[in-house]
Amino acid sequence: MSQRDFVSAEEVAQRAGVSRSAVSRAFTPGASVSEATRQKVLQAAEELGYQVNHLARGLMRNESGIVCLIVSDVATPYRSALLRELTLQLQLAGKVAMLINTDRSDGSVNTALQQAIRYRADASVILSGLPDKSITQLCLRSGQRLVLINRDEDQSGPLHINLDDREAAARVVTAFVRAGCSRLAFANSEAGTPSLMAREEGFIAAARDHGLEVVVERHGWTGYEAGRVLAQRLLTRKERPDAVFCATDLLACGFMDAARHQFSLSIPQQLCVVGFDDIEQASWSSYRLTTFSQPVAAIAREAVTWLSENGVVQGKSLRLHSDLVWRDSVRGG
Amino acid sequence: MSQRDFVSAEEVAQRAGVSRSAVSRAFTPGASVSEATRQKVLQAAEELGYQVNHLARGLMRNESGIVCLIVSDVATPYRSALLRELTLQLQLAGKVAMLINTDRSDGSVNTALQQAIRYRADASVILSGLPDKSITQLCLRSGQRLVLINRDEDQSGPLHINLDDREAAARVVTAFVRAGCSRLAFANSEAGTPSLMAREEGFIAAARDHGLEVVVERHGWTGYEAGRVLAQRLLTRKERPDAVFCATDLLACGFMDAARHQFSLSIPQQLCVVGFDDIEQASWSSYRLTTFSQPVAAIAREAVTWLSENGVVQGKSLRLHSDLVWRDSVRGG
DNA sequence: TTGTAAGCGTTATCAT
DNA sequence: ATGATAACGCTTACAA
Numbered sequence: 001m002s003q004r005d006f007v008s009a010e011e012v013a014q015r016a017g018v019s020r021s022a023v024s025r026a027f028t029p030g031a032s033v034s035e036a037t038r039q040k041v042l043q044a045a046e047e048l049g050y051q052v053n054h055l056a057r058g059l060m061r062n063e064s065g066i067v068c069l070i071v072s073d074v075a076t077p078y079r080s081a082l083l084r085e086l087t088l089q090l091q092l093a094g095k096v097a098m099l100i101n102t103d104r105s106d107g108s109v110n111t112a113l114q115q116a117i118r119y120r121a122d123a124s125v126i127l128s129g130l131p132d133k134s135i136t137q138l139c140l141r142s143g144q145r146l147v148l149i150n151r152d153e154d155q156s157g158p159l160h161i162n163l164d165d166r167e168a169a170a171r172v173v174t175a176f177v178r179a180g181c182s183r184l185a186f187a188n189s190e191a192g193t194p195s196l197m198a199r200e201e202g203f204i205a206a207a208r209d210h211g212l213e214v215v216v217e218r219h220g221w222t223g224y225e226a227g228r229v230l231a232q233r234l235l236t237r238k239e240r241p242d243a244v245f246c247a248t249d250l251l252a253c254g255f256m257d258a259a260r261h262q263f264s265l266s267i268p269q270q271l272c273v274v275g276f277d278d279i280e281q282a283s284w285s286s287y288r289l290t291t292f293s294q295p296v297a298a299i300a301r302e303a304v305t306w307l308s309e310n311g312v313v314q315g316k317s318l319r320l321h322s323d324l325v326w327r328d329s330v331r332g333g
Numbered sequence: 334m335s336q337r338d339f340v341s342a343e344e345v346a347q348r349a350g351v352s353r354s355a356v357s358r359a360f361t362p363g364a365s366v367s368e369a370t371r372q373k374v375l376q377a378a379e380e381l382g383y384q385v386n387h388l389a390r391g392l393m394r395n396e397s398g399i400v401c402l403i404v405s406d407v408a409t410p411y412r413s414a415l416l417r418e419l420t421l422q423l424q425l426a427g428k429v430a431m432l433i434n435t436d437r438s439d440g441s442v443n444t445a446l447q448q449a450i451r452y453r454a455d456a457s458v459i460l461s462g463l464p465d466k467s468i469t470q471l472c473l474r475s476g477q478r479l480v481l482i483n484r485d486e487d488q489s490g491p492l493h494i495n496l497d498d499r500e501a502a503a504r505v506v507t508a509f510v511r512a513g514c515s516r517l518a519f520a521n522s523e524a525g526t527p528s529l530m531a532r533e534e535g536f537i538a539a540a541r542d543h544g545l546e547v548v549v550e551r552h553g554w555t556g557y558e559a560g561r562v563l564a565q566r567l568l569t570r571k572e573r574p575d576a577v578f579c580a581t582d583l584l585a586c587g588f589m590d591a592a593r594h595q596f597s598l599s600i601p602q603q604l605c606v607v608g609f610d611d612i613e614q615a616s617w618s619s620y621r622l623t624t625f626s627q628p629v630a631a632i633a634r635e636a637v638t639w640l641s642e643n644g645v646v647q648g649k650s651l652r653l654h655s656d657l658v659w660r661d662s663v664r665g666g
Numbered sequence: 667t668t669g670t671a672a673g674c675g676t677t678a679t680c681a682t
Numbered sequence: 683a684t685g686a687t688a689a690c691g692c693t694t695a696c697a698a
Contacts (some may be wrong), residue, residue, distance in 0.1 A: 002394070003476050003645055004395045004453075004475065004476030004477075005474075005475060005476055006450065006453060006475045006476070006675095007475070008674095008675060008676090009676070010675080011673070017688075018684085018685090019684070020675090020685090021674090021677080021684075021685060021686080022683090022685080023679090023686065024675095024676070024677060024678090025677095025684090028677080032683060032684090033683070033684085034683060034684090037683080037684080038692090049471040049474075049475075049689045051447055051451045051677065052451055052675095052676080053392075053451065053453060053674095053675050054452045055389075055391045055397060055452065055675080055676085056388075056392055056675035056676035056677085057387045057390050057675085057676055057677070058388045058675075058676090058690095059388050059389055059392065059674095059675085059676070059677090059690050059691065059692085060675085060676050060677040060678075060690055061676085061678095061690090062337045062675065063337065064692080066387060066431075069432070071415075074413055074416055074417045074420065075410070075414045075416070075417040075613075077408070077410070077412075079406040079413075080407055080409075080413035080416075081408045081413075083407055083408070083413075083432075084406075084407045084408040084434060087432055087433070087434040088434055089408065091433070091434060095432075096431060096433070096448060096452065097431065097432045097434075098427070098429060098430065098431050099402070099416075099420055099430045099431070099432040099433070100420070100422055100424070100430075101417060101424060101430075101559060105599040106673095115429060117339065117384040118384045118385055118387045119387045119388065119399075119429065120337075120386060120387070120388050121543055128689085129681095131646075134637040137376065138382040141336065141338075141382075142338060142339045142340070142382075143336050143337035143338055143339070144337070161431040169521075178499070182410045205538075224613065224617060239548050253617065254617075257617060257619055258618075259620040261618050261619075263692080269691095280408075280557065281614060284557060284586065284590060285561075285590040285591075285594050286590055286594075286619040286620075287619075312336055323557075339691095341691060341692085342691065342692065343691080350687095351668085351693085352668070352669045352670080353667080353669090353670090353691090354669065354670080354671095354693080354694080355667095355668070356692095357691095357692065357694085358667095358668090358693090358694095359694055361693080361694095363695095364693095365667060365668090366667075366668085367667060367668090370668085370695040385691095385692080386689080386690095386691055387692095387693035388690095388692090389674085389690075389693085390691085390692055390693075391674095391692090392674050392676085392690095392691085392692070392693090393673080393674055393691085393692050393693040393694080394674090394692090394693070395674080414685065528671065535673075614671080
């Protein structure tokens with residue numbers, strides 16, 4: 001190992017001419033130190049470049065200040081946007097984010113959670129995948145808090161944050177009907193996550209209420225390429241859909257591009273499209289996609305305030321509202 | 334604080350009927366334990382859900398296993414892609430990433446670095462901004478390794494990873510000339526980071542070698558919107574450019590959208606465009622942008638292998654090659 | 667191979 | 683308000 005030699009409270013104490021406990025107190029808000037010693041300590045610390053060792057502090061306080069963010073596909077627009085908000089809010093709350101990248105398997109979520117335990121993270125936030133109940137129980141039992149975002153599962157203990165996917169889907173049907181569409185389609189991936197499936201089911205149910213059938217197609221992972229493939233499948237049917245709800249914006253972008261450049265369809269004249277997430281690209285003038293906003297800031301805020309609460313905390317379930325942001329991919333906004 | 338009670342090595346030792354050091358050894362690769370006790374310990378640990386406390390281990394070993402990733406604008410395509418590779422490679426190397434989100438100020442980089450010191454991170458990787466030399470010196474002096482990506486500054490000690498921005502820019506000039514373009518423009522942001530400026534200067538210099546002048550315009554932050562504004566400025570000149578090199582793909586996307594939808598220019602017939610980064614969107618069929626690939630995987634690999642090296646390590650400077658990936662935004666690929 | 671004991675850098679308790 | 687002293691959960695000599 002390389003030569004590691006961080007400056008310790010001991011050294012600061014010597015330089016300041018006080019005891020090491022004085023140093024500790026100087027860095028503990030609300031501790032009883034006279035302003036005089038406090039200043040001496042702070043100055044000595046400044047000169048030496050001292051920073052409190054949070055590993056040791058965490059050991060003592062039984063609180064590491066670490067919050068573990070468990071997520072797959074970090075490079076995806078929606079995920080990275082959520083990540084930004086989360087890290088931002090965490091920092092504001094005086095916590096620090098530990099980022100663990102999982103693949104799409106649940107097994108990798110389990111090992112991620114174990115890593116969180118090893119570093120004695122105060123909490124873990126799970127953005128993708130679903131861990132085994134045995135592991136989540138272990139976390140909870142150990143006093144680690146858990147936040148599950150958009151993964152529905154009804155365990156008690158964690159904080160669950162979800163959107164009103166079903167209701168949102170119903171609003172899409174209304175919009176399509178109002179635009180005069182009648183051949184509805186739903187473009188989904190094969191990921192099968194709770195929120196994705198909720199959108200699908202909600203869409204089908206609401207369509208049925210209007211006496212409409214919907215053609216469902218699923219393919220691959222929830223990305224741009226899958227959107228293109230889905231367009232291929234749906235737009236070559238003899239009864240070509242005139243309105244498609246894509247489970248995410250990324251799918252919608254791929255779908256729109258294929259529809260326009262391969263099938264020479266004009267949107268929204270010949271085809272209405274709605275997405276979900278309101279990623280940045282949805283607002284780009286090549287897309288101008290009508291879509292649902294993910295309230296990422298609100299999600300992050302709820303998560304961080306919950307896991308910053310003192311004392312023993314109750315698990316609860318939050319359902320946040322997603323706004324339909326109207327742009328130009330549906331007729332008659 | 335909530336009730337935190339993680340299971341400790343002590344408890345495992347009792348259940349397995351061995352000493353606590355035996356437990357420690359069972360979890361230390363290469364330690365001298367008999368297979369028999371090892372199994373006893375492992376089983377007891379399994380049953381109790383024991384995980385080694387890395388806070389305490391880090392304290393003893395003087396090595397936390399934490400690597401701090403310091404970055405602004407995480408939600409940006411290029412940044413998040415680099416982040417993905419970095420976290421991936423780090424995990425493969427048995428390290429864990431701590432993510433600190435900075436704003437664009439150098440001050441926030443400084444505080445981020447202090448946070449890295451507090452958690453006794455083995456290393457820090459800086460993707461954005463530039464810390465004060467006093468802080469980097471403190472890190473180095475403390476034995477914390479530093480990796481600076483695309484921020485050039487010639488300090489000795491850290492690992493510097495840069496691209497061949499200048500040479501890349503020269504290749505763009507060649508491509509433009511070959512396409513029969515003569516009114517060259519460079520679209521940049523006002524961020525003024527070393528790599529951005531290197532592209533600008535390299536482009537101007539290479540153009541001059543061909544006896545060509547280039548119009549330079551700079552605006553705002555390096556994003557889509559800035560690209561639109563830059564298009565506004567450059568495409569309304571009486572001598573309208575017929576080729577523009579955008580400092581990043583995000584700028585290029587905005588530029589292309591404005592060029593096509595506002596100025597009704599067709600690309601590449603009336604206007605050639607080249608970007609930089611090869612973000613995912615560059616390959617989308619609405620753009621098909623000719624651009625330079627950021628070798629994110631290679632960058633991450635170099636960074637991680639360097640900071641995983643044992644012993645005292647030398648700072649060094651790496652210059653990686655960026656390939657020109659030809660798509661359809663320049664005539665005659 | 668195994669157990670005992672010392673030490674890592676903190677904070678918290680307890681006198682003073 | 684301040685300084686000694688005992689934890690915290692681990693690793694690692696040092697003995698056995």
